[in-house]
Amino acid sequence: MKKPLLAVKDIVQITGITSRTLHYYDRIDLFKPTYLTEKGYRLYDRSSLEKLQTILFLKELDFSLKEIADILKLTRQEQKQLLKKQSQTLLSKKQRLETIMVALEEYVSGSDISHLEIFNSSSVLPLKEQYANEARFIYGETEAYKVFNETLDKLSQDEKEERFQSMEEVFKRIASCVDQHPSSDEVQRLIGEWKKNLMQFMPCDAELLACIADTYKFDARFNNYFNQYGNENLADFLHSAIMHHISQS
Numbered sequence: 001m002k003k004p005l006l007a008v009k010d011i012v013q014i015t016g017i018t019s020r021t022l023h024y025y026d027r028i029d030l031f032k033p034t035y036l037t038e039k040g041y042r043l044y045d046r047s048s049l050e051k052l053q054t055i056l057f058l059k060e061l062d063f064s065l066k067e068i069a070d071i072l073k074l075t076r077q078e079q080k081q082l083l084k085k086q087s088q089t090l091l092s093k094k095q096r097l098e099t100i101m102v103a104l105e106e107y108v109s110g111s112d113i114s115h116l117e118i119f120n121s122s123s124v125l126p127l128k129e130q131y132a133n134e135a136r137f138i139y140g141e142t143e144a145y146k147v148f149n150e151t152l153d154k155l156s157q158d159e160k161e162e163r164f165q166s167m168e169e170v171f172k173r174i175a176s177c178v179d180q181h182p183s184s185d186e187v188q189r190l191i192g193e194w195k196k197n198l199m200q201f202m203p204c205d206a207e208l209l210a211c212i213a214d215t216y217k218f219d220a221r222f223n224n225y226f227n228q229y230g231n232e233n234l235a236d237f238l239h240s241a242i243m244h245h246i247s248q249s
Contacts, residue, residue, distance in 0.1 A: 005035065005043040015052065030069050031055055061086055110228050167197045174238065175229035182241035191245045206246045213242035
C-alpha cells in the first residue's frame with residue numbers, strides 16, 4: 001500500500017526539484033508541508049503535491065514566485081483569464097527570441113551589425129535610426145546634411161535601396177584592389193565612383209570627404225562594417241585612397 005504522506009525525498013524523486021528548493025518555498029510561505037513531525041521532518045499529502053505541480057507549471061510560464069503566490073489565491077476562472085494574457089506575453093517573447101536568433105546567425109555569418117533588425121521590437125531604437133540620429137547631431141547644421149535629408153525624403157524605398165546597393169558594389173570592388181597602392185589609377189577611379197555615389201545624396205567638398213574618410217578609419221563600427229568585404233584593412237585603405245583623391249583635386 002502506498003504511503004499516505006510523502007517525505008521531502010519522495011517529493012524530490014517524484015518532481016525532480018531539490019530539497020533546497022522545497023525548503024526555500026516553505027521559508028517564503030509559497031509551499032508549506034502538510035505536517036511537521038516532532039523531529040522537524042516535513043511531510044506532504046497528495047493534494048500538496050498537486051499544488052506544487054501547479055507552482056512548477058506557473059514557474060515554467062515565466063511567472064515570478066511572488067506572482068505565483070498571488071495567482072494561487074485567485075479562483076480557477078480568474079486564473080484562466082490571467083493565463084490567457086500570459087499566453088500573449090509568451091507569444092511576443094517567442095517572436096522576439098526568433099528575431100534575436102536570426103540576427104545572431106546573420107552576425108556570426110559575417111553580416112555587419114548595422115544590417116541587423118535586432119531592435120525593431122524593442123524600446124531601443126533600430127540601429128539604422130540610431131545612426132541617423134547620430135549623424136544629425138554631428139552634421140545636422142551643415143548644408144550638405146540638409147540636402148542629404150531632403151534627397152532621401154524624395155526617394156522611394158526601392159530607390160534608396162538601389163543607391164545604397166550601388167555604394168556597396170563600389171566598396172566590394174575597392175576591397176578587391178587592396179593589394180594595389182591607394183594612389184593607383186584603378187583605386188582612384190573607384191574612389192571617383194564612390195564620390196559620385198555620395199553626390200547623388202549631397203554636395204561633397206574636400207572638408208566633408210575628409211570627415212567621412214576619418215569616420216571610416218576611426219569609428220569601430222565602420223571598421224566592422226567594412227570587414228564584411230573580406231579585408232580588415234579596408235577602412236585604412238579607404239582613408240588613404242580618399243585623402244589622396246582630395247590632395248589631387
